[in-house]
Amino acid sequence: MNRQQKKPNSIDEILKFLADSGKNHKVYYHYTTWDSFEKIYNRASFLMTRGNSLQINDQHESKMKGSWKEWNKTYIGSFSFGDSENMAMWGLYGMPWENAVRIAIPQKAMLNWVNETDNAYIWENGKVGAAIPIELVLSDIIYAEVITKSYSIKLKHRDLIVQVSEDSGLIDLDTNSRMTGFIKNSAWQYENEVRFIAKPQHSMGVEKILIDIPKTVLKEIKVTTGPSFKYHKNDLYDKLYNERRITSSGFENLLNFKSLCSMCKNGPFVCKE
Secondary structure (H helix, E strand, C coil), X not given: CCCCCCCCCCHHHHHHHHHHHHCCCCEEEEEEEHHHHHHHHHHCEEEEEECCCCCCCCHHHHHHCXXXXXXXXXXXXXXXXXXXXXXXXXXXXXCCHHHEEEEEEEHHHHHHHHHHCCEEEEEECCEEEEEEECCEEEEECEEXXXXXXXXXXXXXXXXXXXXXXXXXXXXXXXXXHHHCCCEEEHHHHHHCEEEEEECCCCCCCCCEEEEECCHHHHCCCEEEECCCCCCCCCHHHHHHHHCCCEEECCCCCCCCCCCHHXXXXXXXXXXXX
């Protein structure tokens, strides 16, 4: 697709463009905390969350984009693309900031992970449950800006901007059930999101499912510690550091994020187990 000129003519074309783009990034990043990363690595597994779960920050997507019925059986795992560090992502997903990390997975390993995954496991109350067959999709997200005065939608994806008019046949694509999980409001465009999307045949009635991480993928993971990261004695950290798989943020000691403790009148912040 000519990303600057050619307009998509159908939802099929949009979804194909997003799938092709999703497979084409050199590196996939996941912003999180060291504690969460340690669980991911040591358990060799990754949790995906149902898209309309109240645990997700963005409630706009599940209520305003796609189909609620489809959301009940749509699970997502979020990554981002783009080599530059994203300050907003550090702030949103790396709290407390002293614990923030960014996981990096190279393209070949990511595609192998997708190709090797054909089932997931129900995850409830901290326990692994029954296996369920899934098709795991890796796809970029397209962002929609609804322009109410002109009854049109502006679709955005990096340097792709497409104006969808009322007579195009795509004016309702942001609420089309097939777009569930693939479209967000343009307010989130800064995330440059690429995500895992899994849709079991039926609603599982659970908030999360778990997928295994192949050993070949674990061996390729690298970690960047956040701008305010504080080291504490940790066997996994020492192992990855000795393997040259941990680097520091390019903004280390250059940002002054407020700590949670500085805003609490009841004493030092302590993470829950």
